[in-house]
Amino acid sequence: MGTISNKGINDKAGLLRINRGALNISGVRVTNQRALIMEIIRQGEGHLDADEIHRRAREKEPRLSLSTVYRTLHMFKKLGLVEELHFDENHHHYEVSPSTEHHHLLCIGCGRVIEFNHPLTRYVERNVAEAKGFEIVDAKISLTGYCPRCRKSRK
Numbered sequence: 001m002g003t004i005s006n007k008g009i010n011d012k013a014g015l016l017r018i019n020r021g022a023l024n025i026s027g028v029r030v031t032n033q034r035a036l037i038m039e040i041i042r043q044g045e046g047h048l049d050a051d052e053i054h055r056r057a058r059e060k061e062p063r064l065s066l067s068t069v070y071r072t073l074h075m076f077k078k079l080g081l082v083e084e085l086h087f088d089e090n091h092h093h094y095e096v097s098p099s100t101e102h103h104h105l106l107c108i109g110c111g112r113v114i115e116f117n118h119p120l121t122r123y124v125e126r127n128v129a130e131a132k133g134f135e136i137v138d139a140k141i142s143l144t145g146y147c148p149r150c151r152k153s154r155k
Helices: 012-026 032-042 050-060 066-079 120-132 148-154
Strands: 082-085 093-096 103-107 113-116 142-145
Touching: 032 050, 032 066, 032 093, 050 066, 066 082, 066 093
Parallel strands: 103 142
Antiparallel strands: 082 093, 103 113
């Protein structure tokens, strides 16, 4: 399955083509609702949960139901178009499947999620798998703590 990047695409028509292209590559029927949901996730600037995706989608498509958002997210996840992230027990967050390895810093003060790049998982996968004789098929690393703003307010 190919990957499509939206880097450098600033116009609405260009983003719509990219979103439809990602869905076409996956072999699913492209609908306006699916393209809209993909657009919202791509432009999310963070990790959006289903309720926030639904809220933003209804600004453009008022008749879109929350159950449609959940079904679409489930389909996108199954197709590998999005990743479902579990930062807490309450709900899931979604992001476009990344093309490069990245990890998350989770602020326990304000709930902010900060992405960072580091070849951490490759190191852990190689060394832990070898030491324990374990075949690792997937790895996600999330570190919790306090962001600079929350650290400052705690003092």
